Amino acid sequence: MGINRREFLRIAGIASLWGLGGKTAFEILKPGALEAQMRAPLTQGKKWAMVIDTRKFKSQADFQRCIEACNKTHNIPKVDLKRQEIKWIWQEHYENAFPDDQHQFLPEGLEHKPFLVLCNHCTNPPCVRVCPTQATFKRPDGIVMMDYHRCIGCRFCMAGCPYGSRSFNWGDPRRFIKEPSNRDYPTRSKGVVEKCNFCEERIAKGLYPACVEASNGALIFGDLENPNSELRKMLKENYSIRRKPSLGTQPNVYYLV
Amino acid sequence: MYDSNKIIPGLIIFVILVTFPLWYNLGKAAAKPDPKIDTPVIKEMKEKQCIEPKAAMKTTHMKILDQWRNDVVRGPYNRLYTAADGKIYDMSLQNGCLKCHSNKTQFCDQCHNYLQVKPYCWDCHIVPKEKQ
Numbered sequence: 001m002g003i004n005r006r007e008f009l010r011i012a013g014i015a016s017l018w019g020l021g022g023k024t025a026f027e028i029l030k031p032g033a034l035e036a037q038m039r040a041p042l043t044q045g046k047k048w049a050m051v052i053d054t055r056k057f058k059s060q061a062d063f064q065r066c067i068e069a070c071n072k073t074h075n076i077p078k079v080d081l082k083r084q085e086i087k088w089i090w091q092e093h094y095e096n097a098f099p100d101d102q103h104q105f106l107p108e109g110l111e112h113k114p115f116l117v118l119c120n121h122c123t124n125p126p127c128v129r130v131c132p133t134q135a136t137f138k139r140p141d142g143i144v145m146m147d148y149h150r151c152i153g154c155r156f157c158m159a160g161c162p163y164g165s166r167s168f169n170w171g172d173p174r175r176f177i178k179e180p181s182n183r184d185y186p187t188r189s190k191g192v193v194e195k196c197n198f199c200e201e202r203i204a205k206g207l208y209p210a211c212v213e214a215s216n217g218a219l220i221f222g223d224l225e226n227p228n229s230e231l232r233k234m235l236k237e238n239y240s241i242r243r244k245p246s247l248g249t250q251p252n253v254y255y256l257v
Numbered sequence: 258m259y260d261s262n263k264i265i266p267g268l269i270i271f272v273i274l275v276t277f278p279l280w281y282n283l284g285k286a287a288a289k290p291d292p293k294i295d296t297p298v299i300k301e302m303k304e305k306q307c308i309e310p311k312a313a314m315k316t317t318h319m320k321i322l323d324q325w326r327n328d329v330v331r332g333p334y335n336r337l338y339t340a341a342d343g344k345i346y347d348m349s350l351q352n353g354c355l356k357c358h359s360n361k362t363q364f365c366d367q368c369h370n371y372l373q374v375k376p377y378c379w380d381c382h383i384v385p386k387e388k389q
Contacts, residue, residue, distance in 0.1 A: 075383075139332065147330045148381060172380075180383050184352050189380035204336055 047123075047142040048198055049224040049252040050209075051234045052116055056218035063091050063116055069214035073199070075187045077176035086167040088196040089118040089211055100246055110257075116219075118211070119144060119165040119196035120243060120251030127157035127166065136193075142224070142252060143198045153191035162247050166195045224252065290371040293363040298356060307357075308340045319376075322350060351382045359385040 003011070057063060070076065070089045079085050091114040095102060098115075121144045127136050128144060135150035136157055158166045172190040180187060185201065188194045199209035212219040222231030234240075240254040258264065299305060307314050309321070321338075325348040329336055338346045347353045358364045361384045369376065 137331070139334070145330070149326060149330070183383055183385075186351060186381040186383060189377070204334065 046140075046226070047224040047252065048121065048203070049142070049222065049231055049254065050118075050198075050212070051220040051231055051240065051254045051256060053218050053220070053234070053256045054113070054115060055256060056216075057114075057116065062215075062218065063114065065214045065216075066116060066211040066219065067091070069210040070196070072181040073202075073210040074185055074197075075173075075177055075180045075182055077173040077187075079173075079176055084168075084170045086169070086173065086194065087165075088167075088194070089116065091115065092117045097243060098241065100244055115255065117163065117165075117243070118253065119198070120163055120249065120253045121196075121198055123250035123252060124248060126160040126162065126247075126249060130156040130160040132156065139200075143200050143203075144195075145197060145200060146193070146195060148186075148188055148192045148194070151192040153193065155193060157193055162244055162249065163251075166193050168193050287371060290367040292365075292367040293360060294358070295363075296357060296359045298359065302357075306342075308338065308344070308346050310341075322354075322378075325349070350378060355382075355385050360387055361385070362387060 067089055071078070074088060076086050076088055094106075094111055094113050094115060097117055121142055123142070125136075125138060125144045128138050131137070132154060133150050133152055135147045135152070137145055137147070139145050153168065155168055158168060169188055169190050169192055173188050177187060199207070199211075202209060207213070208221055209219075212221040220231050220234050222229035224231060226232065234256065235254060238256045240256050242251045242254055245251070294305065309317070325338065328334070329348050336348050338348045340346060355361070361379070
């Protein structure tokens with residue numbers, strides 16, 4: 001009984017045609033609708049990225065708003081000693097932020113303009129390659145993440161990162177935190193490296209990163225793999241640059257100039 | 258025996274030093290750990306039930322926490338824990354466990370100190386403020 005081989009192949013063929021046709025029909029009738037329904041959970045199969053619209057940063061207050069928001073959200077200590085500073089997001093001068101891209105006929109003022117810099121969450125992150133304990137790793141959604149439980153403080157990642165996005169805790173950071181500004185987020189301990197985490201703890205709750213929220217639209221955060229995202233729209237409509245592109249790290253923070 | 262006037266007192270001093278911790282602590286039993294669950298949040302609970310039964314929590318809370326931290330930090334990034342009774346909890350020490358057990362010194366430290374275990378959770382995770 002049952003079905004013979006010819007029958008089976010016929011049914012299988014029709015079924016697969018149906019499947020193909022069904023998806024195409026969906027694409028024609030409601031473009032993107034099926035894609036949206038099929039989308040994996042928030043943290044899977046995506047690529048988070050950020051666009052920094054440097055034209056919207058006019059005064060120091062614009063920078064400080066974003067930096068302060070981050071510092072408060074992540075209990076970042078304000079270390080007095082400059083060379084032991086902890087930085088997740090900070091200001092950098094043009095010549096330091098974009099050393100590849102200098103010539104003597106730059107537009108007026110650009111040379112001395114500060115830029116907001118943070119971890120680029122590179123597609124090809126050198127810090128991940130050099131970490132001997134896999135304490136820093138690339139998540140499937142593109143975030144370069146730190147596992148502070150596993151960090152042994154060897155600082156290879158700091159040598160590997162061409163953007164200086166990583167800071168080392170030379171001492172207990174709690175010495176500089178009298179009262180944690182965010183009691184829902186941990187501090188770090190002595191002897192671990194830390195850096196921007198693209199606010200993964202906020203993304204998990206569906207919130208935008210703290211700096212983006214505080215930026216009044218100067219920072220745009222979104223999914224690089226979603227062609228309909230605001231981020232992709234900004235990249236499509238504007239000329240953008242990235243930091244040290246020649247190194248091949250493929251940064252995921254884009255600057256509109 | 259040569260130099261017995263030096264060796265024998267030396268041996269006696271050695272034995273006294275080595276056994277010092279034993280007879281020094283003789284008769285002084287360490288206080289039995291007494292973890293308290295009288296925090297405001299727990300007091301308001303009708304059914305005083307942790308995520309798993311008490312006996313399981315006693316023996317496996319460290320394993321659960323280890324599993325949680327791996328799930329949340331290293332993937333699969335699922336932040337919700339389904340307990341045996343079907344209830345769902347946030348996988349978090351600081352924003353989970355400590356929201357009910359807000360008395361670290363009266364709860365966590367009781368057994369940890371008794372057993373001389375020093376988990377480094379609190380180096381980073383912030384302990385709720387306790388009333389003195």
